Amino acid sequence: MTHAPHPFDALMDITARPPTVFVRGEGSWLWDDSGKRYLDFVQGWAVNCLGHAPPVVAEALATQARLLLSPSPAFYNAPSLKLAGALVQHSCFDQVFFANSGAEANEGAIKLARKYGALHRGGAHEIITFEGGFHGRTLATMSASGKKAFEPLFEPKVPGFPKARLNDLASVARLISDKTVAVMLEPIQGEAGVWPATDQFLQELRTLATAQGLLLIFDEIQTGIGRTGKLFHYEHAGIEPDIMTLGKGIGGGVPLAALLATEHAACFEHGDQGGTFNGNPLMCVAGLAVLEQVAAPAFLKATLDAGLFLERELQRLSARHGLGCVRGRGLLLALDLKLPIGPSIVAQAFADGVLLNAPQPDALRFMPALNVTREEISAMIDGLDAILMNIGAARMVA
Numbered sequence: 291m292t293h294a295p296h297p298f299d300a301l302m303d304i305t306a307r308p309p310t311v312f313v314r315g316e317g318s319w320l321w322d323d324s325g326k327r328y329l330d331f332v333q334g335w336a337v338n339c340l341g342h343a344p345p346v347v348a349e350a351l352a353t354q355a356r357l358l359l360s361p362s363p364a365f366y367n368a369p370s371l372k373l374a375g376a377l378v379q380h381s382c383f384d385q386v387f388f389a390n391s392g393a394e395a396n397e398g399a400i401k402l403a404r405k406y407g408a409l410h411r412g413g414a415h416e417i418i419t420f421e422g423g424f425h426g427r428t429l430a431t432m433s434a435s436g437k438k439a440f441e442p443l444f445e446p447k448v449p450g451f452p453k454a455r456l457n458d459l460a461s462v463a464r465l466i467s468d469k470t471v472a473v474m475l476e477p478i479q480g481e482a483g484v485w486p487a488t489d490q491f492l493q494e495l496r497t498l499a500t501a502q503g504l505l506l507i508f509d510e511i512q513t514g515i516g517r518t519g520k521l522f523h524y525e526h527a528g529i530e531p532d533i534m535t536l537g538k539g540i541g542g543g544v545p546l547a548a549l550l551a552t553e554h555a556a557c558f559e560h561g562d563q564g565g566t567f568n569g570n571p572l573m574c575v576a577g578l579a580v581l582e583q584v585a586a587p588a589f590l591k592a593t594l595d596a597g598l599f600l601e602r603e604l605q606r607l608s609a610r611h612g613l614g615c616v617r618g619r620g621l622l623l624a625l626d627l628k629l630p631i632g633p634s635i636v637a638q639a640f641a642d643g644v645l646l647n648a649p650q651p652d653a654l655r656f657m658p659a660l661n662v663t664r665e666e667i668s669a670m671i672d673g674l675d676a677i678l679m680n681i682g683a684a685r686m687v688a
C-alpha cells in the first residue's frame with residue numbers, strides 16, 4: 291500500500307534541477323551531500339550578498355529567534371523600525387513596507403501606483419513596463435513582466451501594463467495617455483540577460499515622468515543592496531525614483547523584501563496593504579546585519595573593485611576565445627557567448643564544481659557574493675577557460 295517514493299518526487303517539479311542535494315555553504319563555497327565542493331557564482335540568484343551562511347546573519351537570527359519571532363504585523367517591533375529607519379537614512383525614500391518576496395514587493399508597488407492614480411490622477415491605472423523586463427511570478431507581476439515565455443501563460447492576465455523598449459524614450463512617450471500613472475523598470479534587466487538601461491535613459495525617463503506627473507518605479511530587487519557597486523543603482527544616474535523595490539540581497543539569504551516610497555507617493559490608507567509575516571523581526575534582523583556591512587563605503591568600494599577585476603578577466607577570456615562583449619555593472623555582469631553554448635557550459639561547470647548561470651542560451655551571468663575574493667574570481671575564470679578550451683577543441687574536430 292505505502293511505498294517509499296523517491297525523495298525528489300514529493301516536491302512539485304517546477305524546474306529542471308540536477309539530482310544533487312546541497313547541505314552546507316560558506317562564503318563562495320557550497321557542499322553537496324556527497325562532500326563535493328562547488329565555487330558559487332550564482333549565490334541563490336544574487337541573493338547571498340555576503341556569501342553563504344554569513345556569521346553576522348547567523349548570529350542575528352539566532353539571537354532574535356530566542357527573543358521574539360512574530361508579535362503580529364498590527365504591532366510595532368524594534369527590528370522592523372530600525373531597518374526601515376536605516377533604509378530611509380541611506381536612500382531618497384521616506385517610508386518602507388516590508389514583504390516576503392520580490393514579487394510581493396512589486397505587487398505592493400503596483401498597488402501603490404494604482405492608489406496614487408485613484409487619488410491624484412482621475413483613476414489612471416496603467417503602468418508602462420518594458421519588453422524583456424522581469425518583475426516576479428504572481429499574476430500581476432507576470433503581467434508587468436515583458437518576458438516572451440510568460441505571454442501564453444495563465445490567461446487572462448492582469449491588464450494595464452503596456453510595454454515600451456528599454457533605452458528608447460520615444461517608445462515610452464508614445465504609450466503615455468490619461469490612463470497612465472507610472473513607469474516601472476529594472477535599471478539593469480537581470481533575467482533577460484543583464485541588459486543595462488543607460489544612465490542617460492534613466493535621466494530622460496525621470497524628466498519625462500516628472501513633466502507628465504507620472505511615478506517612476508525602480509525594481510532594484512536584483513540591482514539594489516550594493517550589487518552594482520553603489521548601495522542602490524539609481525545613484526549611478528544621479529536621479530531619484532518615487533518608488534523602489536528591494537528583495538534578493540537585502541535578506542542576505544532569508545526571505546525579506548521591501549517597498550520604499552517618497553512621502554509624495556506613499557499614499558496607502560488603512561486596509562489597502564498588509565501581510566501576516568510582513569516586517570517580522572526575525573527577517574528584519576537579517577536585513578539589518580546585511581545593511582550594516584554593505585552600506586559601509588569601504589565595502590561598496592571593494593565590491594566595485596571586485597566587479598572591475600571580474601570584468602577585466604572576462605574581457606581577457608572573451609578575447610582569448612573569440613567571444614562577445616561583457617555587459618552589466620559592479621558584480622552583476624554577463625558575458626556574450628555569441629553562440630547558444632550557455633547551457634552546455636553551465637552543465638560542464640557544474641560537473642567541474644563551479645556554479646554558473648545562463649539566463650539566455652548565448653550569455654553567462656555572474657552574480658557572486660559581494661565579498662568574493664580575487665582568488666575566487668581567478669579560480670572561476672580558470673575553470674571557465676578550461677571549459678571554453680575544450681569546447682573550442684571540440685568545434686575544431688567537428
Ligand SMILES: *Cc1c(COP(=O)(O)O)cnc(C)c1O
Binds near residue numbers: 392425476512
Ligand atoms: C528576482 C526578481 C524578482 C522576483 O523576486 P522573488 O523574490 O523571486 O519574488 C523581481 N524583480 C527582479 C528584478 C528580480 O530579479
